[in-house]
Amino acid sequence: MGAASVAVDSSVGQGLGGKYLTFSLGTEEYGIVITKVREIIGILEITAVPHTPDFIKGVINLRGRVIPIVELRMRFGMESKAYDDRTCIIVVDVPGPNGTVQVGMLVDSVSEVMNIAPQDIEPPPDFGVTTDAENIIGMGKIKGKLKILLDVDRVIGRTLASALSSLK
Amino acid sequence: MAKNSATTIAAQLDEMALKIMMVEPGDLSVVGELVVLVEALQSLEGIEEYPALKRMGRALRVVIGKIVMNELLDSAKNYDLLGQCIGLMQESYRKHGKDDASEKAFTLILDEIGYVPSAEDEAGLEAEVPTQSTVALPSAAKQSTQPAASSVPGGALGGPPQGLKILESPPVEAMEFLQDLELLTGFVSETLEHLESIEVNVLELEDNPSDQETINKIFRPFHTIKGVAGFLNLKNIQKLAHCTENLLDDVRNNIRAMDPQVIEVVLKVGDFLKTMVENLKVVLKDGPEQYKNYDISEYAAWVERVQSGTRAEVSPQPTLTAAETSPVAALDAVEQDSTAPPSLPPPQSQSGADGTAPPSAKSPAAPQKAAVGDSIKVDVDKLDGLVNAVGELVIMQAMVRSNPKIAVISDPKLIKDFAQLGRITSELQKTAMSMRMVPIRQTFQKMIRLVRDLSKKTGKEVNLVMEGEETEIDRNMVDSIYDPLVHMMRNSVDHGVQPPAEREKLGKPRSGTVNLRAYQKGGNMVIEIEDDGQGLNTEKIRRKAIERGLIQETDKSSQYELNNLIFLPGFSTADKITDVSGRGVGMDVVKKAVEKLRGKVEAISEAGKGSLFVIRLPLTMAIIDGIIVRVGSERYIIPTTAIQESLKPRRETYNTVQGKGETLMVRGTILPIIRLYQLFQVEPVYTDPCDAIVVVVEYEGRQRAIMVDELLGKQEVVIKNLGGLSDIPGVAGGTILGDGRVGLILDLAGIVQSHSGHGVVES
Numbered sequence: 013m014g015a016a017s018v019a020v021d022s023s024v025g026q027g028l029g030g031k032y033l034t035f036s037l038g039t040e041e042y043g044i045v046i047t048k049v050r051e052i053i054g055i056l057e058i059t060a061v062p063h064t065p066d067f068i069k070g071v072i073n074l075r076g077r078v079i080p081i082v083e084l085r086m087r088f089g090m091e092s093k094a095y096d097d098r099t100c101i102i103v104v105d106v107p108g109p110n111g112t113v114q115v116g117m118l119v120d121s122v123s124e125v126m127n128i129a130p131q132d133i134e135p136p137p138d139f140g141v142t143t144d145a146e147n148i149i150g151m152g153k154i155k156g157k158l159k160i161l162l163d164v165d166r167v168i169g170r171t172l173a174s175a176l177s178s179l180k
Numbered sequence: 181m182a183k184n185s186a187t188t189i190a191a192q193l194d195e196m197a198l199k200i201m202m203v204e205p206g207d208l209s210v211v212g213e214l215v216v217l218v219e220a221l222q223s224l225e226g227i228e229e230y231p232a233l234k235r236m237g238r239a240l241r242v243v244i245g246k247i248v249m250n251e252l253l254d255s256a257k258n259y260d261l262l263g264q265c266i267g268l269m270q271e272s273y274r275k276h277g278k279d280d281a282s283e284k285a286f287t288l289i290l291d292e293i294g295y296v297p298s299a300e301d302e303a304g305l306e307a308e309v310p311t312q313s314t315v316a317l318p319s320a321a322k323q324s325t326q327p328a329a330s331s332v333p334g335g336a337l338g339g340p341p342q343g344l345k346i347l348e349s350p351p352v353e354a355m356e357f358l359q360d361l362e363l364l365t366g367f368v369s370e371t372l373e374h375l376e377s378i379e380v381n382v383l384e385l386e387d388n389p390s391d392q393e394t395i396n397k398i399f400r401p402f403h404t405i406k407g408v409a410g411f412l413n414l415k416n417i418q419k420l421a422h423c424t425e426n427l428l429d430d431v432r433n434n435i436r437a438m439d440p441q442v443i444e445v446v447l448k449v450g451d452f453l454k455t456m457v458e459n460l461k462v463v464l465k466d467g468p469e470q471y472k473n474y475d476i477s478e479y480a481a482w483v484e485r486v487q488s489g490t491r492a493e494v495s496p497q498p499t500l501t502a503a504e505t506s507p508v509a510a511l512d513a514v515e516q517d518s519t520a521p522p523s524l525p526p527p528q529s530q531s532g533a534d535g536t537a538p539p540s541a542k543s544p545a546a547p548q549k550a551a552v553g554d555s556i557k558v559d560v561d562k563l564d565g566l567v568n569a570v571g572e573l574v575i576m577q578a579m580v581r582s583n584p585k586i587a588v589i590s591d592p593k594l595i596k597d598f599a600q601l602g603r604i605t606s607e608l609q610k611t612a613m614s615m616r617m618v619p620i621r622q623t624f625q626k627m628i629r630l631v632r633d634l635s636k637k638t639g640k641e642v643n644l645v646m647e648g649e650e651t652e653i654d655r656n657m658v659d660s661i662y663d664p665l666v667h668m669m670r671n672s673v674d675h676g677v678q679p680p681a682e683r684e685k686l687g688k689p690r691s692g693t694v695n696l697r698a699y700q701k702g703g704n705m706v707i708e709i710e711d712d713g714q715g716l717n718t719e720k721i722r723r724k725a726i727e728r729g730l731i732q733e734t735d736k737s738s739q740y741e742l743n744n745l746i747f748l749p750g751f752s753t754a755d756k757i758t759d760v761s762g763r764g765v766g767m768d769v770v771k772k773a774v775e776k777l778r779g780k781v782e783a784i785s786e787a788g789k790g791s792l793f794v795i796r797l798p799l800t801m802a803i804i805d806g807i808i809v810r811v812g813s814e815r816y817i818i819p820t821t822a823i824q825e826s827l828k829p830r831r832e833t834y835n836t837v838q839g840k841g842e843t844l845m846v847r848g849t850i851l852p853i854i855r856l857y858q859l860f861q862v863e864p865v866y867t868d869p870c871d872a873i874v875v876v877v878e879y880e881g882r883q884r885a886i887m888v889d890e891l892l893g894k895q896e897v898v899i900k901n902l903g904g905l906s907d908i909p910g911v912a913g914g915t916i917l918g919d920g921r922v923g924l925i926l927d928l929a930g931i932v933q934s935h936s937g938h939g940v941v942e943s
Contacts, residue, residue, distance in 0.1 A: 061905060061911065062861055062924075
């Protein structure tokens, strides 16, 4: 019996195990696959871009490249919070309309890079009609703490695309 | 969402419209590109909302397929009709499918081409679509009626029309040229260059048939192509190049003269070689299943006939061999059906069928790098990387210099060094930028051929006079300017210049003149196309505009304004009122293509005397000249080209209309005011226009006064895209300002449109 339940668990976590970069938004801890992360930088001056949704804070100059910044708190409908010295921008690669683009995710603070084993990952909880759950690929359990594992392509890439097309 | 997909549909239709302009009878490669576009249109998101459009697209696809398969005529007239069809599709799209008149007209035109829709076509298409979504045209078209497997046993497929010899397509392992892809890539690009130079030299030779040096310049590239093709085992290309080389050798050795027949051979063979090499390009991109085994025997025989003095009546059309189905697909089919006899002949019999190896096959096999001056070829990505890095260097240098801690140091040595550093970096930037510039010569030279062919076809006599071929243009723009230029040249020859007899009656010289000029002026590249033909019929344009509700009966637009109405969408599509429509495709596609390059196009014309079309383009896509303005804490860049003046409004010139619209009287003109802070939702310093500054801009003849807090200065800025944020209304892009922050570049088209109360053109 026990063996069977383990098998179910591992099939959920199959292919999901690996290194994750974890960060926090308020009291919640999140994780994203490390291979998506390009770099982590401190907060820079952001130029606002008109006619974009709230959660797109604007654009920054990343060593001569202009990249958009998504405030993850607002993306998830959470309260915005004043920036402090722990505020970070995680630059990730996401699929854009013409190939991969870099996008900065504004988060409260970056925690660490950790290895999460497949058997420690559970399927995302069923929140009923809450659609945002589809951004979650699973829940990581590390030492009794929950890490919400995000699908970056969906959270950033797809939202960016649909947000931009709806503004026209 | 829906709107977004709608814009892509419009863009796709525009591209199709441009493409049909490029199609020449006998040139299947362009037709192939057209089919790819039509198929892409069918699978666009949101196309389902336009059922009429989708139906028309499907029918169009079938008809083009039939043309390729020779079931319908591969004639200029049919392509003209197809062009009208695409025009109707654009029309239908603009009306959002509400008016089925376009579809009816569409069906009538198809009828004229000789196409009667049948269930079989539909079925064939349906069956084909899922598997063949990306295939280039000719093979796809044939496969739609012939199952791939049946073509494996050689010759089972009915012989191509004109009863040509059927060649087996080689099995994939026999396609030896695929062994060294790098070499093949080099061959493709080099051969295309060679073919271009051949064409140019041949045309030169037409004027001066005995110039030995020019003959050599034509001979050598054929020799090189033959050599490398032989090395790569591209037998078709090698053989064709070889027999043409033999013919040219006779000319070189004064055995025969460079007569029109030889010139015809060289041009046609050049075209055919190009078709084959273009196919190789597709193979490199999409895999060996795209390979088409062209049958060159007819051509080779023709060339040999010409060489031995036999009069060849007509030049043959490039034809695919029956076995053009991709070898890979064929192999797949064999694998799937293991009982199928191994009917593929060994590679040796292939070369045997090709005829004996040319005597000079031992000729230099290694690719001879054409030594063009002292230049080298550089990967475009590397070049772009360099230009970007240099741009950053310039900005960094300025940032370090203006760092407050450094700025206070008054050490003369440091100041001198900074000055030196500044000089070096700006020199470096200039050089890096110039590396991306290429003379427009190549593009212009392609026009020689175009005009030659067009004038032959239309029976008109046209002199093409070119000036300023050395003018340099950003290499990223060269390709994009080609299509609109072709469209406009076609217009000038087709519709501008009158036939010789008519010209004589009018007291003009028999042969018309088309001037093609390029020059730089005030940071712009200007291309002018001028003909001494009949000019635009302003009165007809005016009537048409009134009919369309674009202007009022009482409107007193100047002749210039009326003439430029031809650039509006839907203006010259469905009918020929303006007399400036090529293939029923409007001039609006030209305008859109030019505007994409941040350029402008205008028409100046005098009835009876001729027309002048002026295209103004920025020298480079990478840099614009802009005025930096500040609104609250944000800074924006307004492109200088659009700015007319800036001023501090006086109270008495300011008026409101119905309490809402605000206007400003500037030099007797009433201009609507756009409060930039309102449009962009930022906190301004001034909310009273009389405290602020207004910048008067002009876009498409519409003037607006844009209200900002302050002007900060003029600067050349490097345009960057905003990462994943594209198509934001009113924003053309971003740039990095002196302090390292991003400034947004305004897109005046978007700003003016988002704020336009009147002047709405589209219905």
